[in-house]
Amino acid sequence: MTSPATVAAHAAAPHPADAATRLREAGLRVTDPRRAVVDALGERPHASADELFEIVARSLPGTSLQSVYNALGDFVDAGLARRIEPAGRPGLFELRVDDNHHHLICRSCGAVADVDCVVGHAPCLTPSDSHGFAVDTAEVTFWGLCGDCAASGSTSEPAQQEGRA
Amino acid sequence: MTSPATVAAHAAAPHPADAATRLREAGLRVTDPRRAVVDALGERPHASADELFEIVARSLPGTSLQSVYNALGDFVDAGLARRIEPAGRPGLFELRVDDNHHHLICRSCGAVADVDCVVGHAPCLTPSDSHGFAVDTAEVTFWGLCGDCAASGSTSEPAQQEGRA
DNA sequence: ATCACTGTTTTGAATGACTCAAAACAAGGC
DNA sequence: GCCTTGTTTTGAGTCATTCAAAACAGTGAT
Secondary structure, three states, X not given: OOOOOOOOOOXXXXXXXXXHHHHHHOOOOOOHHHHHHHHHHHHOOOEEHHHHHHHXXXXXXXXXXXXXXXXXXXXXXXXXXXXXXXXXXXXEEEOOOOOOOEEEEEOOOOOEEEEOOOOOOOOOEEEOOOOOOEEEEEEEEEXXXXXXHHHOOOOOOOOOOOOOO | OOOOOOOOOOOOOOOOOOHHHHHHHOOOOOOHHHHHHHHHHHHOOOEEHHHXXXXXXXXXXXXXXXXXXXXXXXXXXXXXXXXXXXXXXXXXXXXXXXXXXXXXXXXXXXXXXXXOOEEEOHHHOOOOXXXXXXXXXXXXXXXXXXXXXXXXXXXXXXXXXXXXX
């Protein structure tokens, strides 16, 4: 975590670079588990460590859950991934880090969808009274029911389901 | 008490009623632990179950942490309290439930302050693309440094500190 | 290509914040 | 004051995550 070269100027690849390149650009060593985690994140945005672990297990059996946690922690530190923590749910990870977007979460099934922030940059909203705080981020989470759950009566199980548009 | 000056059209007492009354009004049985928890919540908004347990222990030793959790859960179910869950921190409870206000949280010491409303571009409060979701709530959390932490160099310990209202 | 240096992975255990369950107990209506 | 039903206690269990030490593997220099 104490990498001398702090934030490598990740010159924001114009298109999804492959895992190894992304890792190198973020100043991280390229290892099999890390590559697999990056790929898993690409395959499934908004996945929990556990879900990523399962995906990784398919392409790289023998990888430990701890390694997935390590990789994710390193990614977040290196600015390669972002972690969101919806109330009452395990943390979720995503690769979209360069824009200030928000999330839409289904109360019933937990599906998550991205919402673009028109403002784009960090504090897109400002409190009416900031109580002396120096605010740097406004985190916005929209709660509701996804189309499927609204259709099926909202009483569904918290089955894991990705909010595909 | 107070002069019944204007017609209080709303059922809820316009000013902080005492614990027992609040409990009864919420349809809950009045017990010592519950009364103590309501009082603790009044004394310290945005406290965790653990903190409330410590406060309760002063006025009512022998109360178990589990009872505090039970009480808080019942309060939330009864609409007497609200629970917020800032990323990376234990859940916090507050008695302000009748308005949809937001929160300002100090990254350094964890102080929390209430924000009545928010100003900014409308699209930030109503998703630009709701991906088929039926949205019912927009939760906004502002992250930053409170005045004290900003002054003392931001590198302070996560010492528990309440953002005085 | 090989080495050493240092970061990474694995294994196993530990933690914090809750939740579940059963038995003892008490609030509130009759 | 009794009875029913909800509440509190005690104790154990869970989940997501973190800590730590030893084995291991990238990477830049040789």
